[in-house]
Amino acid sequence: MRLNSLPCPVPAEALLPSTLTRAGIQPTAPVGVFDSGIGGLSVLKALHAELPLEHFVYLDDSGFAPYGERGDAYVTERSRVVTQHLRRHHGIKALVIACNTATMAAVAQLRTEHPDLPIIGVEPGLKPAAAASHTKRVGVIGTRGTVTSAKFHALRRSLQDQAEYVVQPCDGLADAIHRSVASADLSNAIALCQKYISTMGRFGAQAGEIDTLVLGCTHYVFVQDQLAALVGPQVQIVSTGEPVARHTRRLLEAAQTLASAGPGRVQLTTTGDPALLQAAARCWLGFATEPAFEVRPEQALPLGL
Numbered sequence: 001m002r003l004n005s006l007p008c009p010v011p012a013e014a015l016l017p018s019t020l021t022r023a024g025i026q027p028t029a030p031v032g033v034f035d036s037g038i039g040g041l042s043v044l045k046a047l048h049a050e051l052p053l054e055h056f057v058y059l060d061d062s063g064f065a066p067y068g069e070r071g072d073a074y075v076t077e078r079s080r081v082v083t084q085h086l087r088r089h090h091g092i093k094a095l096v097i098a099c100n101t102a103t104m105a106a107v108a109q110l111r112t113e114h115p116d117l118p119i120i121g122v123e124p125g126l127k128p129a130a131a132a133s134h135t136k137r138v139g140v141i142g143t144r145g146t147v148t149s150a151k152f153h154a155l156r157r158s159l160q161d162q163a164e165y166v167v168q169p170c171d172g173l174a175d176a177i178h179r180s181v182a183s184a185d186l187s188n189a190i191a192l193c194q195k196y197i198s199t200m201g202r203f204g205a206q207a208g209e210i211d212t213l214v215l216g217c218t219h220y221v222f223v224q225d226q227l228a229a230l231v232g233p234q235v236q237i238v239s240t241g242e243p244v245a246r247h248t249r250r251l252l253e254a255a256q257t258l259a260s261a262g263p264g265r266v267q268l269t270t271t272g273d274p275a276l277l278q279a280a281a282r283c284w285l286g287f288a289t290e291p292a293f294e295v296r297p298e299q300a301l302p303l304g305l
């Protein structure tokens with residue numbers, strides 16, 4: 001499967017010119033969205049569908065990715081650097097952490113450091129999956145950082161009477177998906193999906209089989225069709241973009257900072273390769289963005305400042 005065989009609904013000439021961002025928290029300020037790479041585009045797509053009047057600024061931290069196998073201290077520090085950058089340079093009015101790994105490692109720290117900023121995290125949809133499952137056997141795939149985190153264990157424990165969870169860390173899968181954009185070839189990512197899915201036991205609608213699969217990493221949405229083909233048509237796939245977008249709307253409403261006039265602009269920034277982010281966005285978002293550009297966030301201020 002070649003990536004460039006996917007439909008690319010946004011022609012390059014439809015891209016909007018760059019404009020300056022505003023400073024200060026006001027309804028017209030942007031919502032910041034970040035991920036270790038392109039995975040968070042799946043969340044950005046749902047956010048834009050739910051909140052078409054909002055201006056979004058997306059930060060792809062692929063210059064420092066992957067997060068998933070790096071450990072909490074590293075991921076927390078990157079999350080702090082990126083959040084401070086989005087506040088200082090874009091005056092964001094809310095932050096969506098479009099990354100399960102960063103949410104698990106850093107959401108508590110970020111909320112402590114930015115008590116005035118609404119912060120929305122993403123976490124694997126164990127609860128909706130348990131509700132949707134008939135066999136009460138739910139598969140969960142995610143990065144090692146996510147599925148070994150204390151926050152994930154607490155979530156799993158709190159739902160242990162609702163379903164049995166078969167959890168599989170997928171080392172290297174997010175990175176393979178990211179690289180597939182550069183190489184325009186998904187075959188490595190598909191091979192990893194096959195390897196990990198085959199270790200999880202039987203999928204299907206019969207008692208004892210896994211009938212629901214949770215995508216616990218935002219990158220995995222981009223191989224959702226390939227995963228669906230591997231697990232079969234009787235297995236439902238649960239991802240979290242839409243509930244996160246609805247939650248973001250509720251928080252903006254509560255803070256009375258919902259944008260009331262559009263259209264919203266979408267700005268793409270990256271610590272990695274802007275051409276790669278632009279290519280992924282053009283193929284997968286389905287709406288026009290401003291041209292992606294590179295950013296170099298400064299070191300984060302020390303804790304407590």
Ligand code: DGL
Nearest residue numbers: 036039067068100101218
């Ligand atoms: N997209 C990120 C997540 O949802 C992780 C990707 C990575 O390993 O960097 O967990």
